[in-house]
Amino acid sequence: MTYGVIGTGGIGGFYGGILAxxxxxVHFLFHSxxxxxxxxxLIVNSCWGDFxxxxxxxxxxxxxxxxxxxxxxxxxxxxQNRLADMLKPILKPDSTVVLIQxxxxxxxxxxxxxxxxxxxxxxxxYICVSRIAPAVIHHQxxxxxxxxxxxxxxxxxxxxxxxxxxxxxxxxxxxxxxxAHRWKKLLWNIPYNGLTVILKSTTDRLMxxxxxxxxxxxxxxxxxxxxxxCGVEIPISIADNLVEMTRHMKxxxxxMRLDYDNKRPMEIEYMYSEPIKEADAHGFIMAKTQVLEQxxxxxxxxxx
Amino acid sequence: MTYGVIGTGGIGGFYGGILAxxxxxVHFLFHSxxxxxxxxxLIVNSCWGDFxxxxxxxxxxxxxxxxxxxxxxxxxxxxQNRLADMLKPILKPDSTVVLIQxxxxxxxxxxxxxxxxxxxxxxxxYICVSRIAPAVIHHQxxxxxxxxxxxxxxxxxxxxxxxxxxxxxxxxxxxxxxxAHRWKKLLWNIPYNGLTVILKSTTDRLMxxxxxxxxxxxxxxxxxxxxxxCGVEIPISIADNLVEMTRHMKxxxxxMRLDYDNKRPMEIEYMYSEPIKEADAHGFIMAKTQVLEQxxxxxxxxxx
Numbered sequence: 001m002t003y004g005v006i007g008t009g010g011i012g013g014f015y016g017g018i019l020a021x022x023x024x025x026v027h028f029l030f031h032s033x034x035x036x037x038x039x040x041x042l043i044v045n046s047c048w049g050d051f052x053x054x055x056x057x058x059x060x061x062x063x064x065x066x067x068x069x070x071x072x073x074x075x076x077x078x079x080q081n082r083l084a085d086m087l088k089p090i091l092k093p094d095s096t097v098v099l100i101q102x103x104x105x106x107x108x109x110x111x112x113x114x115x116x117x118x119x120x121x122x123x124x125x126y127i128c129v130s131r132i133a134p135a136v137i138h139h140q141x142x143x144x145x146x147x148x149x150x151x152x153x154x155x156x157x158x159x160x161x162x163x164x165x166x167x168x169x170x171x172x173x174x175x176x177x178x179x180a181h182r183w184k185k186l187l188w189n190i191p192y193n194g195l196t197v198i199l200k201s202t203t204d205r206l207m208x209x210x211x212x213x214x215x216x217x218x219x220x221x222x223x224x225x226x227x228x229x230c231g232v233e234i235p236i237s238i239a240d241n242l243v244e245m246t247r248h249m250k251x252x253x254x255x256m257r258l259d260y261d262n263k264r265p266m267e268i269e270y271m272y273s274e275p276i277k278e279a280d281a282h283g284f285i286m287a288k289t290q291v292l293e294q295x296x297x298x299x300x301x302x303x304x
Numbered sequence: 305m306t307y308g309v310i311g312t313g314g315i316g317g318f319y320g321g322i323l324a325x326x327x328x329x330v331h332f333l334f335h336s337x338x339x340x341x342x343x344x345x346l347i348v349n350s351c352w353g354d355f356x357x358x359x360x361x362x363x364x365x366x367x368x369x370x371x372x373x374x375x376x377x378x379x380x381x382x383x384q385n386r387l388a389d390m391l392k393p394i395l396k397p398d399s400t401v402v403l404i405q406x407x408x409x410x411x412x413x414x415x416x417x418x419x420x421x422x423x424x425x426x427x428x429x430y431i432c433v434s435r436i437a438p439a440v441i442h443h444q445x446x447x448x449x450x451x452x453x454x455x456x457x458x459x460x461x462x463x464x465x466x467x468x469x470x471x472x473x474x475x476x477x478x479x480x481x482x483x484a485h486r487w488k489k490l491l492w493n494i495p496y497n498g499l500t501v502i503l504k505s506t507t508d509r510l511m512x513x514x515x516x517x518x519x520x521x522x523x524x525x526x527x528x529x530x531x532x533x534c535g536v537e538i539p540i541s542i543a544d545n546l547v548e549m550t551r552h553m554k555x556x557x558x559x560m561r562l563d564y565d566n567k568r569p570m571e572i573e574y575m576y577s578e579p580i581k582e583a584d585a586h587g588f589i590m591a592k593t594q595v596l597e598q599x600x601x602x603x604x605x606x607x608x
Contacts, residue, residue: 295519
């Protein structure tokens with residue numbers, strides 16, 4: 001199988017790197033970091049053991065890449081409107097595209113733009129990983145990957161999971177309900193990403209303050225209500241567990257906070273606006289999440 | 305009639321200054337600015353014409369003040385828990401206390417601590433005024449004062465209004481429904497005060513951004529809903545008018561933003577928590593206002 005990685009940042013570099021390290025044929029798309037990748041390869045500093053992919057199959061455009069059986073998409077959703085065009089040169093009629101991204105409805109929106117025969121999946125990565133220098137990534141903690149099919153056969157996705165496990169990922173599995181997992185991931189992403197930016201804070205400071213800890217929990221309850229309206233039951237115990245986990249996590253800047261710090265666009269559309277719209281369409285108003293959405297848009301407007 | 309002013313900042317200095325200027329017997333309580341007041345009097349730079357009260361009846365404790373027929377209270381509500389004790393030395397059995405403050409339920413809470421014979425009123429000041437140096441205040445715009453009785457006769461409050469009008473205040477009047485006016489004032493105060501602090505902004509920038517302008521309007525609609533649950537009908541046209549007025553106002557730092565900039569406590573309790581509790585007691589959840597409340601508490605915790 002031929003693998004493609006679209007967006008070799010923290011997530012794409014990590015999972016693609018694991019595949020390449022264990023001998024798979026992996027082709028990486030870089031953007032501004034293409035030169036660095038050609039020079040020193042892809043350097044992965046990982047709490048599971050450091051490794052480097054050098055030489056690396058690096059590209060700066062999908063036009064020059066081979067066609068791929070499985071494509072891992074790990075670009076920010078802020079570039080989602082260009083994704084279908086980027087993918088077209090590397091897709092076979094029966095390729096599987098896995099969107100390892102945060103938010104809601106990315107799969108549905110992409111599906112409308114690609115041939116019916118292309119399988120589309122979503123990937124939920126539970127991992128602390130970030131790009132710390134050009135083509136250098138730092139894997140700090142965790143690493144679990146859950147994949148859910150949006151459409152098509154899960155055959156290639158199963159093979160992907162098998163290869164990742166060979167490469168050392170302890171949990172890489174297929175789930176039966178993508179939508180439920182997307183909402184569960186939002187349960188963490190919506191409060192922590194937004195509030196670390198709006199309140200210029202980190203996860204530990206948010207948890208150590210009574211007011212922000214309560215706000216985070218209240219937002220989680222709202223998300224549970226929205227998910228329920230959309231047909232997804234999330235037990236409150238999952239919110240309790242997430243809060244407890246975050247309380248004991250090392251101080252962490254969320255991906256949105258890193259985007260903000262580096263004056264990059266933030267993933268407001270897929271992480272906030274889409275869930276709000278989806279809940280609204282099912283008769284549930286996400287009043288608190290709307291506040292974060294509008295505050296984030298104001299903040300982004302100030303630097304973009 | 306003898307007038308007392310408790311808290312000679314922008315609001316207290318302005319209305320007390322107008323009374324003194326027109327010949328009333330006014331006694332001003334200062335805190336840290338007592339020395340400056342004794343030295344150069346109270347200086348009022350006003351868009352209606354500058355004036356100075358010098359010499360001034362200035363005090364640094366209510367223990368040394370004479371008993372007053374009418375007391376204007378213009379301290380921040382953050383000091384509300386000390387107010388009843390501060391007032392006791394200057395109250396006659398039939399005094400009238402007018403709380404020219406922002407928020408909800410200040411009158412009710414104070415009433416429980418003062419003798420039944422003392423009349424208690426609330427004052428809603430529609431004015432842009434701020435303290436710019438010790439015992440120097442700057443009156444930038446507007447000046448309307450509306451007074452509503454919480455309990456007791458409105459006789460002294462009427463006399464106060466008459467004197468203020470003699471002194472040049474175009475509109476100073478008694479209203480029949482204090483609670484309705486308190487909620488109407490919150491309609492502006494809740495969104496603009498909170499968001500200028502949380503988003504580190506000014507009124508003009510909030511109005512010039514589509515997302516924050518929508519957020520402000522959405523919060524206003526929530527407040528209208530809360531007021532309705534509490535028995536107060538506010539037509540949506542009032543929200544429209546406030547938004548339009550603010551859009552055409554000179555760039556303005558709200559009082560909460562000034563408190564934040566000067567690392568003073570913010571009026572979160574009476575401006576956010578009390579309305580939230582009151583609405584909740586009437587079965588209405590102020591979900592968006594709760595977000596602002598908790599964000600403000602987090603921010604305040606960072607500097608107090």
